[in-house]
Amino acid sequence: MTSSRKHIHLSGICGTAMASLAGLLQLQGHRITGSDKAAYPPMSDLLQSLGIPVLEPYSESNLDPVPDMVVIGNALSRGNPEVERVLDERMPFTSMAALVHEEFLQGRESLVVAGTHGKTTTTSMLSWIYQVASHEDAALEPSFLIGGVAENFGTSFQLRPTRTFIIEGDEYDTAFFDKGPKFLHYFPDALILTHVEFDHADIYADLEAVKVAFKRLVNLVPRRGLLVAFDGSTNVTECIGKAFCRVERYGFKPESDWQIRNLRHMDGKTQWEVWRNGELWSELAMQLAGEHNALNATAAAALAAGQGISKEVIRTALGGFKSVKRRLEVRDVIRGITIIDDFAHHPTAIRETLRALRSVYPDSRLWVVLEPRSNTLRRKVLENELVESLRVADRVILAGVYQQQRIPDTERLHPEDVVTALNASGTPAELHPGATEIVESLAPNLKSGDVVAILSNGGFDGIYEKLPARLRARQN
Structure with a gap:
């Protein structure tokens, strides 16, 4: 396909990965069209730009004139x-992941x-480190x-x-005709493995099925490659057990190759020391809050260092790293009330x-x-894990389950049970059907x-606009 300009149509183009692929293909010189059930931001804004x-919506006529290739979203x-x-x-036709490869x-x-x-x-973070290194x-520009x-x-x-291509390896399935995870198409020369837990309950039967997928990914890393893996998960340890390449662990354990010490949040920054093989390697700082983000940054630093990028460049890049949209993103501050958007x-x-929010706003409700x-x-x-996670908050409000009719009652989360459990444990909670x-x-x-963290991986019926508007209209 790289030999000439093609007309490529993406069915399901408003997904994050699909819209990004559309942009990459356009940069390659291809003519791109796409369709979706309904165009929605932020990717609809990107595509418009x-x-x-x-x-929209999906229709047979969307494929007129007939494209040279159709990419079918998962x-x-x-x-x-x-x-x-x-x-x-x-x-x-093909899948997004196969065409990326x-x-x-x-x-x-x-x-x-x-x-x-x-x-x-x-x-x-890793992409920004390479960008700063360039x-x-x-030749290092990624x-x-x-x-x-x-x-x-x-x-x-x-x-x-340039030679380097940095890609997020998604464990979700590839397409209706390819039920394997997307990341098996990416054949890593080097790999970061952050966590392995049960997720995507719609496609994985249990934790064992998730671990099998990650073991297959690890098995694709060549002997000359590098695998940087989190040290605080027995699941990760199991998944990397048969790696043929060099393995370096990162986290908080003293025996790890890349150990985090003296982690603190002060003066608006997260700061920590990184010790490599028992010796102080560098002191790092960044704007992002949270232990999890220090782990993410240390993983990126370890892989970049393994590819020959200097600690000075890594330190500078992480110090200037901003964030990712919808990850602890401050959407608004109104009357002293901070509204946070997170993709959790x-x-x-x-x-x-x-x-992380507790560390940044220790005195806030x-x-x-x-x-x-x-x-x-x-x-x-x-459900039990969800209740424990939400107990970190002072107050909790749950919405109804999105498109609950698509999930059998015996499998579906019942938010009223979560609210009951939270109230019984001393965390005030309530349930309302929707954003309004x-x-x-x-x-x-x-x-x-007060700090309000709105957690959703979708548009949440416009709550990100409705709540600020309501607060601005409030008389006191």
């Missing part, structure tokens, strides 16, 4: 009109960041594909004629987000507004100094 048309299944026409007419990874050095949590931020050596908008770049993708999709991610929207949070399989009702209940009770 790129001049890429989005047809949200589409049999019965979708575009899928059916592609199959009926035997149009050439064919079009961008072959002939490059593939640096993959994988794990149940932290991979978007870690990928962004100021001294232009191409990248990230599952979020990295604020240092203002985008989720970049394409350069799993009980562990929720716990780490709230612990912390409210959490949660929409159970991810395919894991919509199910009750991790939540705003009407919450806004009158907020006061200056």
